[in-house]
Amino acid sequence: MLSDRSRPVIEATLPVVADNIEEIATRFYVHLFGEHPELLDGTFNRGNQAEKTQQLALAGSVAVFASSLVKVPEQLPEHLLSRIAHKHASLGITPAQYDVVHDNLFWAIVDVLGDAVTPEVAAAWDEVYWLMAYALINQERGLYSARGVRPETVWREWEVAEKIRETEDVVTFRMRRVDDRLVKTSLPGQYVTVQVPMPDGVRQPRQYSLTRADDGEHRQFSVKRVQGGGKPDGEVSNLLVDGVDVGDRLTMSLPFGDVVLDDSGRPVVFASAGIGVTPMAGMISHLATAGSHLPITFLHADSDEASFALRNQVLEDLRALPGATAHVWYEDGAQSSLPLEVHAGMMNLDDVKLPDDALYYLCGPVPFMRAVRSALIERDVPARDIQYEVFGPDLWQGDLVSEPTPGAESSGPPEA
Numbered sequence: 001m002l003s004d005r006s007r008p009v010i011e012a013t014l015p016v017v018a019d020n021i022e023e024i025a026t027r028f029y030v031h032l033f034g035e036h037p038e039l040l041d042g043t044f045n046r047g048n049q050a051e052k053t054q055q056l057a058l059a060g061s062v063a064v065f066a067s068s069l070v071k072v073p074e075q076l077p078e079h080l081l082s083r084i085a086h087k088h089a090s091l092g093i094t095p096a097q098y099d100v101v102h103d104n105l106f107w108a109i110v111d112v113l114g115d116a117v118t119p120e121v122a123a124a125w126d127e128v129y130w131l132m133a134y135a136l137i138n139q140e141r142g143l144y145s146a147r148g149v150r151p152e153t154v155w156r157e158w159e160v161a162e163k164i165r166e167t168e169d170v171v172t173f174r175m176r177r178v179d180d181r182l183v184k185t186s187l188p189g190q191y192v193t194v195q196v197p198m199p200d201g202v203r204q205p206r207q208y209s210l211t212r213a214d215d216g217e218h219r220q221f222s223v224k225r226v227q228g229g230g231k232p233d234g235e236v237s238n239l240l241v242d243g244v245d246v247g248d249r250l251t252m253s254l255p256f257g258d259v260v261l262d263d264s265g266r267p268v269v270f271a272s273a274g275i276g277v278t279p280m281a282g283m284i285s286h287l288a289t290a291g292s293h294l295p296i297t298f299l300h301a302d303s304d305e306a307s308f309a310l311r312n313q314v315l316e317d318l319r320a321l322p323g324a325t326a327h328v329w330y331e332d333g334a335q336s337s338l339p340l341e342v343h344a345g346m347m348n349l350d351d352v353k354l355p356d357d358a359l360y361y362l363c364g365p366v367p368f369m370r371a372v373r374s375a376l377i378e379r380d381v382p383a384r385d386i387q388y389e390v391f392g393p394d395l396w397q398g399d400l401v402s403e404p405t406p407g408a409e410s411s412g413p414p415e416a
């Protein structure tokens, strides 16, 4: 909790820091990578840096954390912290690195705000930083120790056992272990970070959701090729889809991620669009493996059937689940050869009967998730029963925290 001494200082300086936080975050990263270029090799995602999404996510998280310390001091923003801690753990972030980030962040704060950073202001923001840092360090320590690893040992080599072409743009990699160490279990919905050596010699980390339940030998994930459309094509996804084949090895982290299937026995509704189907496929695979009898509703939107990745696996798993129903929406029309309830156009929840007291999992582009979440809130689904996964730094978080009314539109982040 923030000290009585710092609270009024933070309250008074929050507006000026919030107004400048994006510039602070931008200068922070430039300075950080200048001082520690090794962080660009295997730790930070340079695509997110180029797109500025990581700068915005860092800035947003600090602003949300500081204002929540002032407005609701008795409650930390748990969801925000948990998402960051899982992402950090999947990258093997260490407690010692928090000193490095601290020093570079405070350099950037002074660089941007200049003389406004009096010793009193610096001390108050220092307190905010360490409150946030220790909340994260403690969660990350818990995540590492629950897995029996240290930050340095989250990584392991795997071999591509199968490469399955799902659609024109999506490939599934079925990875097999290459050593005799036990394969640690994943929770349904979690992702791994894959660390890929790039042609310029730098390793690039990217997260991929696991698309199948554990079997003690394999991990499976599916990658959609990112096409730039005027901007550069996605470097890791294209390299994986085109350049990695059966027999090749990849470095993967242990599975992490806090959007995981709740096992409280309540009905479950999955709503996905496009490649957002991947965590749903993983969760449905876990349910099928467990022989679940829960009422399960699978809702999926895609441009057409040929683009619907993992459709055969998902449908096979749904057939094995006695309580499952499925609806799909194809933008290009309702043509389908699958035994499914198929609708033309965008996903429309008015077409669907939703189970009472269900838990909801959303994944897809942010505008899609925003629309589905708003429609659910309109139908009186409690916000706490809706979880979502963003395929990039979470820029939606800030919106959700400040969303004044159900369904309110705010200036939106780019597509995930």
Ligand SMILES: Cc1cc2nc3c(=O)[nH]c(=O)nc-3n(C[C@H](O)[C@H](O)[C@H](O)COP(=O)(O)OP(=O)(O)OC[C@H]3O[C@@H](n4cnc5c(N)ncnc54)[C@H](O)[C@@H]3O)c2cc1C
Pocket: 046, 047, 048, 050, 051, 191, 206, 207, 208, 209, 210, 221, 222, 223, 224, 225, 226, 227, 228, 231, 232, 233, 234, 235, 236, 237, 238, 257, 275, 278, 279, 389, 390, 391, 392, 393
């Ligand atoms: C929790 C999580 C789970 C995920 N699960 C999956 C999954 O299951 N399947 C999946 O396919 N993906 C998943 N992703 C997304 C994945 O991690 C990658 O972000 C994705 O594969 C794109 O990576 P890339 O290296 O190909 O693209 P990048 O090279 O990182 O490019 C990303 C974007 O930045 C733009 N860009 C790059 N460089 C520049 C530049 N210099 N200037 C301007 N713009 C630029 C590109 O045009 C592109 O739009 C997940 C992400 C997260 C966070």
Ligand code: HEM
Pocket: 039, 043, 044, 045, 048, 049, 054, 057, 058, 061, 062, 083, 084, 087, 088, 091, 093, 094, 097, 098, 099, 101, 129, 132, 133, 136, 392, 393, 394, 395
């Ligand atoms: C209080 C300190 C910190 C805060 C507030 C913070 C905040 C964040 C946030 C908000 C994200 C994005 C999470 C998401 O939505 O995916 C993130 C990701 C990340 N953080 Fe931190 N972080 C802190 C400390 C650190 C430290 C010490 C390191 C170590 C160098 C670090 C390295 C990273 C990396 C590598 C990512 C992923 C970046 C990407 O994928 O583009 N962070 N952090």
